[in-house]
Amino acid sequence: MTEDSNAVDGAGEDGPVNIDTATGTPAEGNFPSRRGNRSAPVLQVRDLSVDFGVDKEWVPAAIGLNYEVRAGEVLAIVGESGSGKSASSMAILGLLPSNSRVTGSVKLNGREILNLSGGKLRQIRGKDVAVIFQEPMTALNPVYTVGFQIVETLRLHNAISPDEARLRALKMLELVELPDPEKAFKSYPHQLSGGQRQRAMIAQSLSCDPKLLIADEPTTALDVTVQAEILDLMRNLRNKLDSAIVLITHDMGVVADLSDRIAVMRKGVIVETGTAEEIFHNPQHEYTQALLAAVPHLGEGTDGNEGVDVTAALAAAAHAELESVDAEELARREASNKAALVLTKAESVQTLGQPVLELIGVAIEYPKQGRVPAFRAVEGADLSIYPGQVVGLVGESGSGKTTVGRAAVGLLPVAAGTLQVVGTDITHARPKDLRNLRQKVGMVFQDPSSSLNPRLPIGESIGEPMYLAKVAKGAALQKRIEDLLDQVELPRSYRNRYPHELSGGQKQRVGIARALSLKPQLLVADEPTSALDVSVQATVLDLLQGLQRELKFACLFVTHDLAVVDYLSDRIVVMQRGRIVEQGTRDEILRNPQEAYTQRLLAAVPLPDPEKQRERRELRAQLLAVGEE
Amino acid sequence: MRFSRTSKALGVAAVVAMALTACGGGDSTAKDNGSSGAGNPSKVITAYGGEPQNPLLPANTNEVFGGRVMDLLFSGLESYDASGKPVLEMADSIKTTDSQNYTIKIKSGQKFSDGSPITAKNFVDAWNFGALSTNAQLNSYFFESIEGYDAVSAMSKDGKTAAPTAQTMSGLKVVDDTTFTVKLSQPESDFPLRLGYTAFYPLPEAAIKDPKAYGEKPVGNGPYTLKSWQHNAELDLVPNPSYSGPRKAKNGGVTFKVYTTADAAYQDLLSDNLDVLDGIPASSIKSFQQDLGDRSIVKAYAGNATITIPSYLKAFQGEAGSLRRQAISKSINRDLIIDKIFNKTKKAAKDFTAPVIDGYSDSIPGSDVLTYDAAAAKKLWDQANAITPWDDSTFTIAYNVDGAGNKEYVDAAANQIKNSLGIKAEGKPYATFKELRNVIGKKNLTGAARAGWQGDYPSLYNFLGPLYGTGAGSNDGDYSNPKFDAKLKEGLSAKSAEEGNKAFNEAQEILFKDLPVIPLWYQSQTGGWSNNVANVDFGWNGVPLYNNITGK
């Protein structure tokens, strides 16, 4: 891994964007240097416009785009949903549905490819230009083995025998660092983990040595530690293969980690382009500024919390020395971090009162279903939330965090231990008891679209719990609904609208209003912002924080996103494989993570700042190295 | 719809009817259809048929589809011609002096189709086999008149199991190779008439040794032999060269195709894939004469339809009951129903028997009760009410739904009764024939029930004795009148057929007074044939005379 890290730096030094902070190791000679020809971009896009025919009208998705990408260069196209970043990139290969219209010019190595005939376009697809898609589970055909799909690509573009193709496919799988290429070759997509699938997808995309690689949100569906691995891999491969890469993403952290140049898109238009340095440190356009401001930084802190130098904390934990940071400087940062920790510990007042939620040695099982044996999703969980406290429950997929959240509202039975909610022991509660309990506990779900009844106006959705609990009706109920709409900053007139008339963020506000309608003592929020764009996420988080401070409910905030937890939480609980591995105050966890897993998790979060991300990357490599020892 | 003999019974009448076809050559009723008499003698006729319900044994074949095959495979002592008159076949003579003791001489030199000779013993053995209850032959009751039948059909003391006390009937005696005698337990003048019926065919020795195997491939002595029987598909019959009787085959064979519905058969007939169809399906009854033109036939046969009003119904007993029965009979407009529902293919009933039978009369005193007269009917009903009032319940007529056309005519009759008498009346459906029989058999009817009878052999007595005699097997309505029984007895012991018929028709006069059933109409058979055949006619029982059919 160290060598790879070096390679990254080497690449940076030689890359099109001159990153002068890179130090030490010069580029090693094992990379073919085709970058000499800098004047000829691999991909040249001019005045590219995409329209979709909707109800006999042309609706623009991208307007007059201009950009170019050179070999070995990564161009990130950043934007929120609906910005046209994906559509414009798919247009390059003619992958848009038939109701689209594409104009302008796209030149690949100087050759116009936009309006090529089917046959010629097919020769380019997969061979000269390859694509990595977002969700590897659905992007790979579930009914064929990985090997079959790679061999299919190879034999399509190369006149080789099946055996040769097999050997080359295995080589590709080795190249993408799959632990057992033979096994992966024979595996169906569902038999691989998310990260392995994405590696296989990348192997397929790169199998014909493409000149241009379009990566459409390649890590969005992955856990943060897996995301970090895939980003490492892509960085590696860029250097080995010297392809031009167009990276489409909404995640500033990913951008900072990988890109040389950035194009920011909004509503079909590129509002700003520049090097990664320029965009992150000196954004010109206000949208870029707003976008960057909205990104939650891990360790950045909010008004209540001081910023935390997570890198320093991790460095201290790993006893690492970083090449990218001066040792003295690092020592100073580590010291100040420690001081701050001591300070916060002194400051922190011991929270008093009865816990609102208390788990003691709780185990939760998904009951046996037919032949599927019972599955113990959570084991030995101890956790307390006191009134007015926000506890962030963090973990990757499969860690059991959502299970804990569900059990807390009585949606899942407890198999062992005791679970107390608002002073009631619900370990062996009957459904009737739970009904009373649920009035004291609110829940906000991940997907606001599917958790609201599409046939009820949102006013009714909000009022329903109050009506059912018989706390208000008639005019009083209407008044409460209006108050709640005010609280979540939605216009009162929205009460008569239906969910489909609202945006995602607005729907989530409705969800929050409903959850708070009975003035719960505990709010369980399960990934409430994961489905939202960053800028929307920021406003929803702000709202949630404001309401929490105002209403003083306790909150269990379940999420995979450490930055979000950092933003909101008083305490952080880290889960891994059904167990709580570490918990403590925000500062304890961020400044002084004890567990290796917590450290790795923190290190894997990409920072939306190229420089800091480089430090972090290096640190992560060292942490992993320590872990392997 | 055929779906077994049940449905056939349903649609038409009872099931068992069969008889032999008439003497060939001089048959005056056979149609010529314009083609020259001889036609193509090697043409194999395809005919409508069904899967025989039972193994092909004479005493076990009681339904139409097996019967029509058996009648071609076997030759009995006599057969019936198209008009129902018995014609001697195997018998040389059937003699009696007292209607109780018969001496039967058979023609000498007769052979089964496998070459084995036919002697008097073949008849006696076959009859004994058919009568013995442990052989479980469905037609065994045909032998009940013979002395000694009691012994072979005796029951155990608890009345639950068959426990014959003898293996053979004492009334049957072989005199020599060509002669045997029959002694009946009482005089019955129409006994000779029955001898053309399937149950009385002779059987070779092999049949009695292994009836099961024989039933699959019977060896007979009739105008045809069974070449192959593909179950549920077809039965192939070829002419029997050694047959020398009056029903000599005029074609190259008969293939009975097994149909599950008459509708399918009709489509085959229309496209000349089937040569002869008897029983036009209800769906085509209105159009078949137009579809087929001169290739169609409607012919009355020995069968009728009635409505049974059980005597155990309180409201229909005594004088008031008799008035009510008359009122119901007069309130039904038979001609209208025949016209509208049966497309004029039936004839309104004038008595309790059928017109093709010797001795039939359409002017028996009292038969005017069958004439429609709504006003008179109402008056009779009111008279009855004056004696004992009608309890205002609904008058129901039970019928089985699985018989095609039942619902239509029963509902129509019920409607007419309702309109004429001003009472509630309706049809009462039962899903299957079997279910209806069950209710009837247990004497559990709460109203009337549709019924029908098809003659087993062409005799007035066959339409009266089994149906209305006290305690008779098919006396569904439990009718009993000693005067009627006496008249029947008188008829049976009469010295001549004419005398007997006279007594039987006098018995009918009693029935017209008591009306145990309401006669509706006589059955007639509808049918058609393809462009490939000629000389098609139906016998007295509505079955085509297959041996006379010729190819074109």
Next chain:
Amino acid sequence: MLRFILRRVLQVIPVFFGATLLVYYLVFSMSGSPIDALSGGKPISPAVVAQLTSQYHLDQPFIVQYGIYIKNLFTFNLGTSFSGRPIAAILANAFPVTARLAVFPLAIEAIFGVTFGVIAGLRKGKLFDGTVLIVSLVVIAVPTFVLGFLLQFVVGVKLGWAKPTVSSGAHWLDLTLPAVVLGLVSFAYVLRLTRTSILENMNADYVRTATAKGLSRRRVIVTHILRNSMIPVVTFLGADLGALMGGAIVTEGIFNVPGVGNTLYKAVLAGEGPMVVSIVSVLVLVFVLANLLVDLLYAWLDPRIRYA
């Protein structure tokens, strides 16, 4: 996989006993004695009735009758029908016919349904798609027996292209008309199912991936879309095979096919418990096997499904 198959086959045992017991009981509870049906309304001598009753154990209580039936079954003796023929022979007659009359329509609906469905799906909104949708709607809406009579009359009687009914032996060619009738309705369903499935899969990510790899449209359709789209269709066809093997009383009646449907219908009417149960037992087997086949096909088509 072997264990899975074995388990499924073993499942037949309880299903068999449950189904036969239930069916036997239902037939037993039907009112009316089978002997009444046998008599056709003519008198039968009481001695013969008694003889038949004990011969067919009709005087025994239900559970004894059932027990005798099961006992005989284990000696491979299905008994004889009231008509005296061995039930085994009757089944051996009817099932091959029905099997042909099941496979034939199945082939029709599979071949034409899938082909038309694929074309319609690929040309969504075009003339072909619209026509096929309307036609299939009509086919679904019109009752089978109407279709049957119509085809029989037009093709068989008026045009004379085929025999209106099936002749003895029920050869493949003879079965064309009834097979078309039976296949038509399911054909319409298969078509619509295929079409929907194709449409769904056409927008799937992996299809986009396949296109992005540079595969020809043909290869994308045949290799990538079709196999995935066949998964629900195969399920339907498997269920349909089971249904078709049960016999089609109406169609068999119209075209005079001596198949299972009519045999069963007659047996039910006549109250022949052993016969009904024998047929049902075979049908249970057929259904279980058809389902097993579907499951295996399913696993072959979709590797995500694994049985153990």
